[in-house]
Amino acid sequence: MSLIRNILNSRSNEDGNFFLNLKEILGYKPKSKSLYIKAFTHRSMNIKDNDGNAINYERLEFVGDAMLSAVIAAYLFEQVPHGDEGYLTKMRSKVVSREHLNELGKELNLIGLVKSKIPKSNFGNNIHGNLFEALVGAIYLDKGYKFCERFIYERVINPHVDIETLEGKVISYKSLLIEWCQKEKNTFDYEVYEDTGRDELKHFSVKLSINNKVVSKARATSKKKAEEKASKRAFFAFQKQIARRT
Amino acid sequence: MSLIRNILNSRSNEDGNFFLNLKEILGYKPKSKSLYIKAFTHRSMNIKDNDGNAINYERLEFVGDAMLSAVIAAYLFEQVPHGDEGYLTKMRSKVVSREHLNELGKELNLIGLVKSKIPKSNFGNNIHGNLFEALVGAIYLDKGYKFCERFIYERVINPHVDIETLEGKVISYKSLLIEWCQKEKNTFDYEVYEDTGRDELKHFSVKLSINNKVVSKARATSKKKAEEKASKRAFFAFQKQIARRT
Secondary structure, three states, X not given: OHHHHHHHHHHHHHOOOHHHHHHHHXXXXXXXXXXXXXXXXXHHHOOEOOOOOEOOOHHHHHHHHHHHHHHHHHHHHHHOOOOXXXXXXXXXXXXXXXXXXXXXXXXXXXXXXXXXXXXXXXOOOOHHHHHHHHHHHHHHHHHOHHHHHHHHHHHHHXXXXXXXXXXXXXXXXXXXXXXXXXXXXXOEEEEEEEOOOXXXXXXXXXXXXXXXXXXXXXEEOOHHHHHHHHHHHHHHHOOOOOOOOO | OHHHHHHHHHHXXXXXXXXXXXXXXXXXXXXXXXXXXHHOEOXXXXXXXXXXXXXXXXXXXXXHHHHHHHHHHHHHHHHOXXXXXXXXXXXXXXXXXXXXXXXXXXXXXXXXXXXXXXXXXXXXXXXXHHHHXXXXXXXXXXXXXXXXXXXXXXXXXXXXXXXXXXXXXXXXXXXXXHHHHHHHOOOEEEEEEEOOOOOOOOOEEEEEEEOOXXXXXXXXXXXXXXXXXXXXXXXXHOOOOOOOOO
C-alpha cells in the first residue's frame, strides 16, 4: 500500500488535474483511488507492488471486458426479444468491437490521463479501447455492478447503441432521409457549425432544415455524427411518412 | 402474459413440485415465475408468446453465460494477483468449461425440472450445462446481480473452484496424499459408504484414516469427488508436513 501511496502522491504532484478530469468523466468521486491510477498506468512504467505484481491497466481490462459483456447481454436480451442466442451474440460483438471501444476511449480522451514511459504518439490505436475497458473494470471494483451498469448505459448504450442500426435495418439515417427528400421533391439543408462550448473536446452542432424549416438539431463530437443524430431525430418525426426499407 | 399464465397453470397442475424443487435449489422464492418456467422449457415444446417469439431456455443461456463470466472474472482478478490478462482468461475458461457446467447442472439435477417433448434420454450431455446457464440468467433477470453473484459463489466458486488446482499446482489431492503416505510409511484408508440421507440425489461419504486414525470426512455426489474432498481436507491439515509439488 505504501508503494501505491507513493505513486498516488507523485501522480498528484505531477498531474493535479488527474482526479479532477476523472471525476468529470465518471460523474462521481472515486472511492478507491489506487484502482483508477492502475487503470491509467501503462506497463512501460514498470511499477510493481510490494509482492512483485505489475501495476498497470492490463488486468483491469479483463474485468472491464467481462462487465461490458454482461451489461450488454442483459440489455440485448430485453431489447431484442426475437433474437436467438447466436443472433444476440453477434449483436453484442458489434457493440463491443475493438473499433467501437477505441472510439469510446477516444471520445473521453482517456489517453490524456495515461502515465507512460513511451511517447503517446507511439501507441497503437487499440490503447483507446483498452483504457476504456480498464476504466470500466476499475469502476466495477470500486463501486460495484449497479454503478458500472449505469456508466455503461450513460457512455455506451444510450448515446451509441441503436437496435435498428445494429440489426442492419438502417445503415444511415442521413442517407434514408436524403433519399426520401429527393423522392418527395423536398429541399433539405444540413447547417453545421463548431459548437465546442465549455467542453474540452471539439463539438459540432447541426441544424437540419427541410423545405427551409428547421426540423431537428443535434450536437456531437464529429460533423458526421451530429448529422446522423439530427437525421435520426427527423426520421422519427417523419417516420409515418417515410417508407421504411427493411 | 395470458399465454405465460396458461403455461404456468398447466405446469403447476402437471408438476406441483416444480416451484418447490426450484426453491430448494435457489434458496429463495422466485419473484418472476415466468422466467424460471422459460429456463426449464425445451425448444421441442414449441411454445411462442403473443408476439410470436419462442419461449424456451436458449436465450437465457446467453445472459447466464455472460453473468458467469463477469462474476468469475472479478473473483479471479482478486484471487490471482500475479496473473496477467491471458492467464486469467485461461483460468476462467477452465471454470466455465462445457464439462464443468455440465457437472454443475447434473449435480442440481436440473434435467429433472425440464419440460420437453423429446424423451430426456435423447438429450445430449450438454443439456445439463445449458440448463445451468439458463438458470443463472433467470436469476439475474429476476433478482439482479448481487443475488446472481451469491448463487454463483454458493454453487460454483465455493464448492468447486480451487485456485491451486486451477493453476495446475495440484492435480489431485488424493494422489498427493497417497504419495506422501507411501514416502512417510504411513498407512491410509478411504472408507466409502452410500449416504444419500434426505437428498434426492445419490450421495457418498468418505472417512479418510491415516495410521488408523480418522483425519477427515467428506460427502459428495460421487465416490471420486468425496475422496478428493476428504484428501484436500487432510492435505490442509497436514500441509506443513507435506512437501508441495509446484
